[in-house]
Amino acid sequence: MLIYIHGFNSSPASAKARLVKARLEALGRGAEFVAPAVPPSPAQAADVLDALALRHRGAALIGSSLGGYYATWLAEKHAMKAVLLNPAVRPYELLAPMVGLQKRFHTGEEYVFTTEHVSELRALEVERITPSQYLLIVTMGDEVLDYRWAVERYRGCRQIVIEGGDHGLSDFGNYLDAVLAHCDAPR
Helix, strand or coil, X not given: CEEXXXXXXXXXXXXXXXXXXXXXXXXXXXXXXECCCCCCCHHHHHHHHHHHHHHXXXXXXXXECHHHHHHHHHHHHHCCEEEEECCCCCHHHHCHHHCEEEECCCCCCEEEECXXXXXXXXXXXXXXXXXXXXXXXXXXXXXXXXHHHHHHHCCCCEEEEECCCCXXXXXXXXXXXXXXXXXXXXX
């Protein structure tokens, strides 16, 4: 089972989520994919993701941007494998200026991102990681996040650092085999 966790203001309809789902379906493994709509509240997101991890013991995670932060919390809590795609590091600092009205990219749904949400993000910070659980994929050309923060945060993990690129990891398909290999590798 693969649990895909989308980023801030994204959704299960993201290009990367659709690509993973299509590949698994092509392999006859479509039933092994789940991509929840992550609630705007980090505390509620944690509850949704925790319930999925408990329901799908042994699952692997793919987390994009803020989803990478959530995936780290979940991977450490449940000893899960995780692939992190341009993950947010210290999102409570990054997103603090975003407090206010927000709009989801794919659905147009509007909601208010609050200072309480920022505090909820801080509460999910993981002090130490287990390097063997992770594959980090970052792009040096990420226009949203400084890739060096992730390289440092996930030091000791297997890392793929891509020259150029963008935050959306538009060439994600080139790395899908490595992603699935990491997720399918024995623990």
